[in-house]
Amino acid sequence: MHHDDFKFEPVPGLPEALPEDEHILWQGRPSTMRLAREAWKLNWVLGYFAILTLWRIGVSSTQVPLNEAAWHGLPFVLAAGLAMAILIAMAAVQARSTVYTLTNKRVAMRIGAALTMTLNLPYVCIANAAVQERRSGHGTLSFELTGDTRLSYLMTWPHTRPWHFARTQPALRAIPNVARVAEIFADAAETRVSTPQVTRISPVADPIAAE
Structure with a gap:
């Protein structure tokens, strides 16, 4: 290494x-991705944003057509992408700075x-x-x-x-x-x-x- x-x-x-x-x-x-999932709870964060996205689309669909309501969920999708990038970046920094050794x-x-x-x-x-x-x-x-x-x-x-x-x-x-x-x-x-x-x-x- x-x-x-x-x-x-x-x-x-x-x-x-x-x-x-x-x-x-x-x-x-x-592993960067495993650390992001296990320590930084990446899957839980993405699940949270997925629920928010579906909720926003569901609420909007009661007032506008579904294809238009889908666009109302876009801000939550973008926020989820930003959160994912931040968590993966932090996990990558931690993984790179870490070395485990068994003697x-x-x-x-x-x-x-x-x-x-x-x-x-x-x-x-x-x-x-x-x-x-x-x-x-x-x-x-x-x-x-x-x-x-x-x-x-x-x-x-x-x-x-x-x-x-x-x-x-x-x-x-x-x-x-x-x-x-x-x-x-x-x-x-x-x-x-x-x-x-x-x-x-x-x-x-x-x-x-x-x-």
């Missing part, structure tokens, strides 16, 4: 170079169009993951964090699991082939969590060694 807008990144989508023992397993970004140690999310930030979610800090797949194969992979970690819903939206306001769950939104991405995450997380963590202690701090 090419990220000309972020040439200062040592690794595309990441704020710093990866350690020697870490490597990228997958990178991707949201063998963490989930990294470079998000934000105006204010860019990177979320680093080590696998050991993720309690559960949920996947929602659409018929097209696109979908959302969300993460429930452990401990007292709290994220702002407004700061991370739309890269969150919808309607989970009390405990924000960061999510990879509207990504293609979400089932495969979920498999990559599950395998990497299981390997990382099951890896023994060795902590070195001073002999003086060990009661047995101190005797």
